[in-house]
Amino acid sequence: MRYLILNRTPLSLFRFADWLGAEHEAVLLTDAAALSADPAERAAQLAGYARVEVVDDFHFNPLVESRALALHREQSFDRVLAVSEFELLRAARLRELFGVPGQDVASATAFRDKLAMKDILSAAGVPVADYAPVANLADLLRFVDRVGYPVVVKPRRGGGSMDVRVVRGPQDVESLLRAHRELGADDGGQLLAERFVEHELLHVDGMVVAGETRLMWASTQGETSCLDIKEGRPLHSCLLDPEDPLLEPARDLTRRALAALPTPETSMFHAEVFLATDGSLVFNEVASRAGGGMIEDMVALAFGPFLPELYVRTLAGNEPPVVPSAPDRIAGLSLFPPRPGTLEAIPDECPVPGIVAYRRYADPGAELELSQMSVGKIGSVLAAGGSRAEVEKALTEAITWFETATVIRSGATQTVRL
The missing domain is CATH 3.30.1490.20 (ATP-grasp fold, A domain)
Known part of the structure; x- marks a missing residue:
């Protein structure tokens, strides 16, 4: 089959041509920002594609769809593939124009448009605010x-x-x-x-294959919030233990939501469920893609497969990785956001026990502002352990370590630690 891939994700992580396999032809229409600036790395990222088109300002550029139509007239695509939240509707529109199977506009709209989603969920009796x-x-x-x-x-x-x-x-x-x-x-x-619902936020992440749940697990952000990062406060998330009494109710509510929505036969999903202060669960929303903000990495650390790879291999008919019914270990993450000022110091390595990966995304001298998104960060960690308590202890220590070791100069003379 010939696949058109719409991409705005880093190609260092998303190896679509490899995942599809040599038996399929892959044409890549990608955001320029997804490519490495290093010529050797860039060449490696683009290896395996039959054709590559690079577009600037990808998300807001209507010429992306025009170019896709021109390519289709030249070589007739059998499938359109997209994994980013912001390309789902565009891919659905192109599928309908091309006359090829996959998530259609009605399905993509139900997952992308929060009003359409709430109307469907409310009519089906799924509790929403x-x-x-x-x-x-x-x-x-x-x-x-x-x-x-x-x-x-x-x-x-x-x-x-x-x-x-x-x-x-x-x-x-x-x-x-x-x-x-x-x-x-x-x-x-x-x-x-x-x-507004006072709540603890639970995420439920997974994948449906041929209408059957292949993976579904819940995590919690504890006392942190997605909006914390936009105010310069760290965010953390951790998988629930298998025996956690919240696990099955959160999964059941997500199943009800996916059953009510026009969920594609094969689809990733990332759901948000509020645990209200009275102990009830309120469904917030769900996307037909993998969770961002390192949630993909947290799920892979716990279960093995990288969800986007599992998804693409399954769509292509390749043998997907085996997915355990429960995590091999509990995993968690912390994101360390920027705050306004000049970054004077940021650590290179994390010494905290239980932290299995640390990354920094800024260099000393960088001018920082508050993030506009809940995934904005200058540093992050992944943790693993035998229980949620063990992982959250490591995350708490990592947050303290990072805030102590990172220095931002705010104003002409004032120096503050994170």
């Missing part, structure tokens, strides 16, 4: 009148917690209006408002 579409100020005020402050306002088709806001009062409404001028236009904005 109260919600309403927000196209203008009147919509928001009517919703606040109904549920009260605080409320969460987010883009209907966002990702990575980009532009997610907790609106706690009128002053935050004014800030929201300044940030979203489209709310004053005739066509309005594409936002969603939800009742």
